[in-house]
Amino acid sequence: MSSSVTNRIVQCSIATASGGETNYPAKFQPPSFSTVTFRSDRSNDHASSEVSSSSRRGLMCSIATLPCLLPLTHIFGSLRANANAMLPPGGDEYVRIKEELKKVLSKGKAAGVLRLVFHDAGTFEIDHDAGGMNGSIVYELERPENAGLKKSVKVLQKAKTQIDAIHPVSWADVIAVAGAEAIEVCGGPTIQVSLGRHDSLGADPEGKLPEETLDASGLKRCFQKKGFSTQELVALSGAHTLGSKGFGSPTSFDNSYYKVLLEKPPTPSGGMSTMIGLPSDHALVEDDECLRWIKKYADDENMFFEDFKNAYVKLVNSGVKWSSL
Ligand code: HEM
Numbered sequence: 001m002s003s004s005v006t007n008r009i010v011q012c013s014i015a016t017a018s019g020g021e022t023n024y025p026a027k028f029q030p031p032s033f034s035t036v037t038f039r040s041d042r043s044n045d046h047a048s049s050e051v052s053s054s055s056r057r058g059l060m061c062s063i064a065t066l067p068c069l070l071p072l073t074h075i076f077g078s079l080r081a082n083a084n085a086m087l088p089p090g091g092d093e094y095v096r097i098k099e100e101l102k103k104v105l106s107k108g109k110a111a112g113v114l115r116l117v118f119h120d121a122g123t124f125e126i127d128h129d130a131g132g133m134n135g136s137i138v139y140e141l142e143r144p145e146n147a148g149l150k151k152s153v154k155v156l157q158k159a160k161t162q163i164d165a166i167h168p169v170s171w172a173d174v175i176a177v178a179g180a181e182a183i184e185v186c187g188g189p190t191i192q193v194s195l196g197r198h199d200s201l202g203a204d205p206e207g208k209l210p211e212e213t214l215d216a217s218g219l220k221r222c223f224q225k226k227g228f229s230t231q232e233l234v235a236l237s238g239a240h241t242l243g244s245k246g247f248g249s250p251t252s253f254d255n256s257y258y259k260v261l262l263e264k265p266p267t268p269s270g271g272m273s274t275m276i277g278l279p280s281d282h283a284l285v286e287d288d289e290c291l292r293w294i295k296k297y298a299d300d301e302n303m304f305f306e307d308f309k310n311a312y313v314k315l316v317n318s319g320v321k322w323s324s325l
Contacts (some may be wrong), residue, residue: 009130026173026293031155089192090301094177095284097169097195100136107251110182111243112152116314117179119146120237121173123149123204125225131208135171145209172197183312186242188253191306191312212278216287217281226318228311234284234293235307236315246276258298 087093090137101225106114123131141150156178163169168234173195180191202266223233241247241257248256260276261284 015094030077069103073278076193087193090271091195093167094167094195097159097163097174097177098181100155100162101156101178102185103162104155104159105178105181105185105294107186109152109155110186110251110253112149113155113175113182114179115260116149116152116156117175118236119149119209121315122210122226122316123208124227125208126227127225128205130319131204132177133172133197133316134173134204134319135197135323136204137175137203138171139200143206168197169195170197172199172320175291179316180312182242182269183253183308186251186253187317189309193313195314196323197316198323210280212280214280214283216283216290219283220287220290230292231307232311232314234290234297235304235311237281237284238297238304238308240277240281245278245281255297255301255304257281258304262298263292273275275319298314 005054038201049119100313108181115134119136119140120137123136124133125131137146137149138153140146156174159178160171160174162167163174175197176193176197180193184190212218216223219233220230223230223236223284228236231276238255242250244250248254261281297307
């Protein structure tokens with residue numbers, strides 16, 4: 001693994017199971033605890049505002065716009081969490097977060113929680129210095145593309161409340177660890193992620209998630225803007241093996257996604273859906289470069305697990321402002 005620093009962007013690289021190297025950007029900025037930035041969701045017709053933490057009037061106004069999902073303890077809890085250093089996985093705090101998440105996560109809830117990870121982190125774009133894994137999803141639940149995710153946030157809220165009671169944790173960290181836990185609970189690889197993500201205090205820009213109608217070049221372009229290669233696009237899309245789109249058992253994290261995509265015509269193997277997959281899933285098969293990866297992952301589940309693991313870690317580090325930097 002190597003790293004270099006250019007203009008506030010850290011470029012890191014990780015070896016993939018398939019022998020390649022994958023580069024990813026991790027935005028960072030120096031800690032700034034004296035100023036609190038509140039950005040309200042433009043889709044709700046609220047104006048954006050920046051207030052200093054000493055400005056009580058601005059603070060109260062902005063708090064009034066926060067979703068009722070967020071009691072004050074969580075707002076201030078998340079702020080205090082920013083005083084933590086970026087922690088490698090495996091420490092006491094990590095274990096405690098995992099334990100609380102295990103209590104609320106079941107196989108049936110795993111798909112929604114994993115989708116939540118993508119919808120939080122997937123707003124990141126390298127060039128716009130915005131979005132990413134910052135917990136902003138809790139402000140974006142009314143957006144059409146996030147339909148159905150409210151219940152996943154509510155599931156995690158229970159665990160977060162318990163964790164916050166002992167040591168506050170950011171939403172971004174909870175969601176990142178929860179997605180990994182969801183994968184593991186469904187029989188996928190064990191994934192460990194670092195802690196110390198800084199929570200955003202408002203919504204991310206809209207229109208950054210890929211639409212399901214995109215063709216392969218549109219999907220590649222969209223993921224490229226977020227720092228992901230074609231191989232990573234194909235590996236991450238394997239998350240659609242969870243859920244009821246017909247790629248094997250809805251609660252088993254395995255390589256059925258790729259196997260079913262290669263069937264002609266694809267047939268549902270989980271008995272849950274008559275229409276298999278999304279248009280974007282089928283678009284991948286039409287592209288030669290994507291097809292090569294689909295075949296590799298269909299043949300070799302271990303390679304899929306390893307490459308998914310690396311791409312997942314990169315996803316949950318997208319655009320992160322680490323507390324220690
Ligand atoms: C490649 C571009 C992607 C597109 C266009 C896309 C779009 C969608 C759509 C439209 C759904 C169906 C939602 C519903 O049934 O209401 C879905 C489900 C899902 N997505 Fe994606 N997605 C993409 C990539 C990803 C990635 C990268 C992940 C995670 C790493 C992910 C995780 C999931 C999961 C787990 C589900 C099933 C949710 C459930 O059944 O509750 N998706 N996606």
